[in-house]
Amino acid sequence: EAQVTQNPRYLITVTGKKLTVTCSQNMNHEYMSWYRQDPGLGLRQIYYSMNVEVTDKGDVPEGYKVSRKEKRNFPLILESPSPNQTSLYFCASSPYQRYEQYFGPGTRLTVT
Amino acid sequence: GENVEQHPSTLSVQEGDSAVIKCTYSDSASNYFPWYKQELGKGPQLIIDIRSNVGEKKDQRIAVTLNKTAKHFSLHITETQPEDSAVYFCAASNPSNYGGSQGNLIFGKGTKLSVKP
Numbered sequence: 001e002a003q004v005t006q007n008p009r010y011l012i013t014v015t016g017k018k019l020t021v022t023c024s025q026n027m028n029h030e031y032m033s034w035y036r037q038d039p040g041l042g043l044r045q046i047y048y049s050m051n052v053e054v055t056d057k058g059d060v061p062e063g064y065k066v067s068r069k070e071k072r073n074f075p076l077i078l079e080s081p082s083p084n085q086t087s088l089y090f091c092a093s094s095p096y097q098r099y100e101q102y103f104g105p106g107t108r109l110t111v112t
Numbered sequence: 113g114e115n116v117e118q119h120p121s122t123l124s125v126q127e128g129d130s131a132v133i134k135c136t137y138s139d140s141a142s143n144y145f146p147w148y149k150q151e152l153g154k155g156p157q158l159i160i161d162i163r164s165n166v167g168e169k170k171d172q173r174i175a176v177t178l179n180k181t182a183k184h185f186s187l188h189i190t191e192t193q194p195e196d197s198a199v200y201f202c203a204a205s206n207p208s209n210y211g212g213s214q215g216n217l218i219f220g221k222g223t224k225l226s227v228k229p
Contacts, residue, residue, distance in 0.1 A: 004155075033216070042118075042221035043156070043201060058216065090155050097215040098144065098205075103155030 002027045004104035006091050012110045013081060021076045021107050023091030031094040032074040033058070033101065034066065036087040043090070049074055050097060081111040114139040116204050118220025125192050126228050133223045135202035136184040142204040145178060145185045146217070150199040159200075160187070192227045199224050 004025045013019055025032065033048040035058075045058030049068040063085055065077040074093075078085060088108050092101040115138040125131050137145075143164035148156035162169045162176045162185065169176050173192075178185040189196055203217040 035219075040121075040221060043219040045216055048216055059218075092155075100146070100158045100161070101217065103148075103157065105153075105155050 002102070004091055004093050004102050006089075006104040006107050008107060009105065010108050012112065014112055015082055016080050019078050019081060019109075021078075021089060021091075021109070023074045023076065023104060024072050025074075025091075025093040025102070026072065027093060027095075027102065028071065029093035029095050029102075030071070031097045031099075031101075032068065033092045033094075034064070034074070034076050035090045035092065036060065037090060037106075038087050046076070046089075048097075081109075083111050085109065086111050114142055114204055114206075114218040116202060116218050116220040118202050118223060120223060121221065122224045122226070124226045124228065127192060127194060129192055131189045131192050131196070131225055131227075133187045133200055133202070133225070134184060135186070135204075135220050136182075137204040137218075138183065139204070139206065140180075140183065141206045144205050145176070146203050147176060147187050148201045148203065148219075150201065150222075152198070156201055189225075192225075194227050194229055197225055197227045 007022045030051045034046040035043045044060045046064050047066040049055045091104040094101045118135045146161035149159045150156040160176050162178050173190045175188040199222045201222050202220040205217045
């Protein structure tokens with residue numbers, strides 16, 4: 001089944017404890033992206049990747065890192081999480097930047 | 113950069129009625145306008161999209177219209193059903209700016225649609 005998977009789905013952590021949210025797609029898509037969704041703010045892009053080893057900042061990249069060592073994986077790294085990073089995170093992939101994006105199921109992160 | 117405004121933020125209709133959600137965008141270079149539906153506990157899913165070379169597109173009960181002069185586009189759902197209840201997002205981008213930030217989707221803030229039986 002073609003899909004985007006994210007792990008974990010739910011995470012509660014404390015301020016400053018490094019964490020990684022994994023994202024994997026099995027559709028051989030070149031383009032991948034991370035979004036955060038907050039009430040009243042919609043979906044905002046954190047980082048995106050056009051292909052392996054090509055990543056760039058989105059609209060709200062502060063406090064996040066990404067890597068794209070393999071085509072299928074695009075992990076989101078929070079080196080020192082803070083409470084303002086409490087949010088619902090979505091990973092998405094697309095054959096190319098200009099086409100339909102397929103979203104993962106989301107990761108709900110709470111930082112206390 | 114691009115800015116997308118979406119209205120209303122919440123919409124409640126009776127089953128069988130029509131629902132209309134409107135979006136405006138700021139960058140006249142944008143030429144791709146998708147609509148995503150997000151059901152509770154799930155990620156957004158594309159339901160329809162339109163490109164700037166057409167003014168209207170239909171898919172069964174769903175239609176999207178685009179007015180490039182006024183820089184606004186709308187989602188129309190006819191004969192609404194309870195399963196249409198969800199959050200709907202509009203978005204805009206300029207896919208011809210391949211690889212640049214303008215090629216990324218900019219989303220509206222979403223509309224929570226409730227269809228009452």
